[in-house]
Amino acid sequence: MKPPAFDYCRPDDLEEVLELLARHGEEASLLAGGQSLVAMLNLRLTRPRVLIDISRLEPLRRLERRGGALEVGAGVTQAALAESLRDSEDSPLLKLALPWVGHYQTRSRGTICGSLAHADPSAELPLCLAALGGSLRLGSARGERELSAEDFQLGPLTTARAPDEMILAARFPLPRPGQGVAFREIARRHGDFAIVALAAIAEGEEIRLAVAGVADRPAVRGWHHEEATLEEALNAFAWDLEGYDDMHASARYRRDLVRRLGRSVIEEARACRS
Ligand SMILES: Cc1cc2nc3c(=O)[nH]c(=O)nc-3n(C[C@H](O)[C@H](O)[C@H](O)COP(=O)(O)OP(=O)(O)OC[C@H]3O[C@@H](n4cnc5c(N)ncnc54)[C@H](O)[C@@H]3O)c2cc1C
Secondary structure: OOOOOOEEEOOOOHHHHHHHHHHHHHHEEEEOOOOOHHHHHHOOOOOOOEEEEOOOOHHHHOEEEEOOEEEEEOOOEHHHHHHHHOOOOOOHHHHHHHHHOOOHHHHHHOEHHHHHHHOOOOOHHHHHHHHHOOEEEEEEOOEEEEEEHHHHEEEOOEEOOOOOOEEEEEEEEOOOOOEEEEEEEEOOOOOOOOOEEEEEEEEOOEEEEEEEOOOOOOEEEEEEOOHHHHHHHHHHHHHHOOOOOOOOOOHHHHHHHHHHHHHHHHHHHHHOOO
């Protein structure tokens, strides 16, 4: 299928993007890497009247340490972030997770913020942002605001972004001394969306476990590690997620992955505490 007709704009600066969003609101879609949006257009799952292409806006390609976080601008592709993390310790969790996001070809176009905006419940990047307790900077012609990952993603493909807002940047907290992280994913094939993906962060005896692919958005739980009660805690978390059956896996299988992989990802994160 071909997409329905739309007007195409490629503004030269951010101000113009925000003006266009203010003018067209719900009738406009931002085009970043196009790796999700173009498929949605072709399947006519979305019918914007105006496409605003932000993929060539240089100021959005900024990647910097700022206020205790790695701030990733809306134009930074997944491949560019992976490359910048190759020899850096700014985000060991993203370093582990990025190779699981699609394929080299999709990562070279797809952006970090595009994935967060798309808000697929099985996606790795929203999982990482939630696990780390990160946030997003949203901008509009009305001004800027910052939302936590938890307050941003409301459900499958649903976020708290207002129609005239865009994500300017995502903020991934920098690792703290003594922190250990681990990531694990089960997918039908490498590069597919996760059936279940897990990220664990261990800090002293505190554990934070985040799960994607089971609930309608990334779910995070934190607790004090005690070997004797870990199994019980993981079982309770697995049931609370209220997983579903679909063509890829049963709810029971998903619960089992949360329990089994949950334990191993926690052990791995604890073992690599610095
Ligand atoms: C073959 C294939 C395999 C894939 N596998 C995976 C996978 O395993 N895991 C995974 O997570 N993803 C996967 N993806 C999706 C990929 O990661 C996309 O890059 C990502 O979901 C969207 O990023 P994008 O920059 O391409 O955004 P686009 O497709 O351009 O946009 C996606 C949505 O976000 C909105 N948007 C984009 N940028 C902003 C912004 N700054 N502010 C507000 N809204 C914005 C758009 O309007 C649109 O609604 C796959 C894609 C393909 C084609």
